[in-house]
Amino acid sequence: MFKKTRRSRLILVLCVSAVLLSALGISPALAQKRFEGVEITVFTQTPPFIAKPVQMFRADWERETGGKVRLITAPWGELYPKMFSSFALGSQNYDIIIFPAAYLADFASNEFLAPLDTFIAADTRIDWLDILPVYREKISTYAGTIYAVTMDGDSHxxxxxxxxxxxxxxxxxxxxxxxxxxxxxxxxxxxxxxxxxxxxxxxxxxxxxxxxxxxxxxxxxxxxxxxxxxxxxxxxxxxxxxxxxxxxxxxxxxxxxxxxxxxxxxxxxxxxxxxxxxxxxxxxxxxxxxxxxxxxxxxxxxxxxxxxxxxxxxxxxxxxxxxxxxxxxxxxxxxxxxxxxxxxxxxxPFLAFGGWIAGIDAKSDNVEAAYDFLSFLGSPENSYICVTTPETGFNPFRKSHFEKLAGWYGYGFVNPEDYLGAIQATIAHSNVQPDxxxxxxxxxxxxxxxxxxxxxxxxxxxxxxxxxxxxxxxxxxxxxxxxxxxxxxxxxxxxxxx
Amino acid sequence: MPMTNILSSFRGKKAGRAFILPAVIILLLLTIFPFLFSLFLSFGKVSFLGGLQIHFAGLKNWLRLFNDERFYNALSNTVLIAVIAVAIEYVLGLGLVLLLNRGVKGSTFFRVLFFLPMMLTPIAVGYMWRMMFNPTRGPINHVLPLLGLPAVGWLTEPKIVLYSIILTDIWQWTPFMILILFAGLQSIPPALLEAAKVDGASGWRLFKEIIFPLLIPASIAAILLRTIEVLKIVDKIYILTGGGPGIYSESMTLFGYNLGLRAFDLAYGATIAFSLFATILVVSIIFLLMTRRSQEISLE
Missing domain, CATH: 3.40.190.10 (Periplasmic binding protein-like II)
Incomplete structure (x- = not known):
């Protein structure tokens, strides 16, 4: 009798929890962390520049998803050889690479990177259309397919x-x-x-x-x-x-x-x-x-x-x-x-260098988790923090980055409208030349x-x-x-x- | 010989070989294999598509090298830096060793002070001298006008840049010469020098007849080691000039790095690396032959 009562109470507690979670908009299945036990490896340049955003946001993502982010870095001169050899030799050293846009053709034409169109289409967080057209349509795209998430906007x-x-x-x-x-x-x-x-x-x-x-x-x-x-x-x-x-x-x-x-x-x-x-x-x-x-x-x-x-x-x-x-x-x-x-x-105007973009190894075992981390890092909110924080190495690339001036004043700019205006005039120019x-x-x-x-x-x-x-x-x-x-x-x- | 002795000697040899085997395997894997693989690469064309693929390309890379103006430029820059820097480092090092050996006041302090540059990494030395040579903010160009001299484009004038690099190498590596020559000097029996002094030998004769000949083995080692090192110079140049202005300060290793790793043309990079290896080998053999000959003449 006692046992039966305890079991009934347990069932009751579970039911109440499910109702409460549903009321909060969280299904019981999602309440479990979705990438528990998954470790993704990110490879990019030696800190602070470019690696700093990963260091800034990985703990938040880990807390939210249960996944782990391992960061591996190398100096500028070693990025290309290490990335290319990892892909070409199929050693799967990295799930995510954050790399200069100039490398995209090498990687995409060899089918080293996972196509991201499906992920992006289903993603409500990334707000893809907020990214300025030149970056989302030219810099992150190769032969009509999206292979990378924009992280940085670069132009001279x-x-x-x-x-x-x-x-x-x-x-x-x-x-x-x-x-x-x-x-x-x-x-x-x-x-x-x-x-x-x-x-x-x-x-x-x-x-x-x-x-x-x-x-x-x-x-x-x-x-x-x-x-x-x-x-x-x-x-x-x-x-x-x-x-x-x-x-x-x-x-x-x-x-x-x-x-x-x-x-x-x-x-x-x-x-x-x-x-x-x-x-x-x-x-x-x-x-x-x-x-x-x-x-x-x-x-x-x-x-x-x-x-x-x-x-x-x-x-x-x-x-x-x-x-x-x-x-x-x-x-x-x-x-x-x-x-x-x-x-x-x-x-x-010339999009010199083209900025840093992030792609996923097509052979990675953790493509879904890797994309989720990129979506988190490149979301409008987090990317805004990145472009207005010293030593991230990231410059504005979303419409929303240009609209919210508070962060730029907080960053120390005296005339952020002029600065952002010049970047916008460059990127939006009809005769802009990609690298x-x-x-x-x-x-x-x-x-x-x-x-x-x-x-x-x-x-x-x-x-x-x-x-x-x-x-x-x-x-x-x-x-x-x-x-x-x-x-x-x-x-x-x-x-x-x- | 009794059978047991033969057996034990055989066992001894076998056991010896077994102990050496891991070292031999490691040496083959870590040294000989990459060496031979790089040599093979210099006759190939590398493609990474669909996994690493190397196609035999015959002498294509070597013909390209011998027709490449950058190769001859890098070779002459490297040899010039090596010859001038090592010669000055040796003369300066020898002079300072003789001074320190005379028991100058505070010689222990100076000995430690002289060794400091050698303890720095070449990258740090490069950055330090890049600041020193800065045309508008560097201390050297700040002092020159005060002395009535014009400011100098230390790292930007084609005719000066190599000498600026040589200066930084001398600054950093003269202590190495001091170290080796000082050890050589310490190994000369004091009784020999005392005997010569008793016989009335002057300071110059003492140096010419006893100290210098007895320092020759240490000098050969120091000069050869430094020459080999300078022929491979890359880090300081990379920081100081990146090989510029133009290609006026590009060394062989920097040339190989630029083509092999920056442009990712691995086969051509391997060819450049092997041409540098051949250069070092030839220079070392010539130097050793010359010094052996001079030693033979002095013994005769």
């Missing part, structure tokens, strides 16, 4: 010192010298003039000499991205499929056409008006030099903006203006093989990087260097297979594959 933008340009004395002096009004430069020709004007004198009255411009030119670093940011407007005609890398009909390199040569000649010339030693500066140094108030103009990802306003050591807080990359008044038409003149400035996304991308980059470095060092003319780079690109394409590369290249541009 242009920085100028507002206090220098808005100074009435400087404006009068500039007009007398150059014959037009001093304003934030709209073209690369104006960049040259403004850089020349502000080079080599103490224009901010701090007792030290300042310089015109600072750009990352260092060999073996990010210099080739700066070059493409400068050449994009000279080679990209609105409405044309591509003018920056290859002819999408023949896979012939376009990097030695007159548009690119002009851009390289501009780049060589600008060294004269730059911070001394600019040829050896990577973008890390560009950021510190600009935040130290040494230059009037700069090209960088969103980081110069972040460091200028939020770093305690910055001497330029609130003094920096932001804009879309300058453009040109003419561009080379590779189809017609002639220059095209524009009545207005032709802008072609190269084909297998062997870094082989092409390496070959170009060495030739650009030789031109900058005066060992070759711009034309010689780019001709030599084009020859090397041809050799690489032949080595990887022209037909295959053409197919991959067209897929990366969203063009039909014949």
């Amino acid at each position: 933008m242009f920085y100028y010192r507002r206090d220098a340009i808005e100074n009435p004395e400087h404006q009068a002096k500039f007009k007398a010298e150059y014959g037009y009004d001093l304003a934030p430069p709209k073209t690369w020709a104006e960049v040259r003039d403004v850089a020349e004007f502000f080079n080599g004198w103490d224009w901010d009255g701090d007792g030290r000499i300042e310089y015109g411009v600072v750009e990352g030119m260092r060999k073996g670093a990010q210099g080739f991205w700066t070059f493409f940011s400068r050449s994009a407007a000279y080679t990209s005609i609105p409405g044309q499929a591509q003018g920056l890398f290859f002819d999408p009909e023949t896979m012939k390199p376009l990097i030695n056409d007159p548009g690119h040569v002009q851009a390289l000649e501009d780049w060589i010339e600008i060294m004269e008006f730059g911070v001394p030693g600019m040829i050896n500066m990577d973008n890390g140094e560009v950021r510190s030099v600009y935040a130290a108030g040494e230059a009037a103009l700069a090209i960088d990802w969103g980081d110069v903006g972040v460091i200028s306003d939020t770093d305690p050591g910055s001497t330029v807080k609130g003094k920096v203006g932001y804009s879309i990359l300058p453009g040109t008044t003419r561009a080379w038409d590779y189809v017609e093989e002639s220059w095209v003149d524009f009545p207005e400035v032709n802008h072609a 190269i996304r084909i297998p062997g991308a870094f082989r092409y980059f390496e070959a170009l990087d060495a030739q650009l470095a030789m031109a900058l060092a005066g060992a070759k003319t711009a034309k010689q260097a780019l001709d030599d780079a084009a020859k090397e690109w041809d050799t690489i394409t032949e080595d990887l297979g022209i037909e295959e590369q053409l197919k991959n290249y067209r897929a990366s541009l969203g063009l039909p594959i014949e």
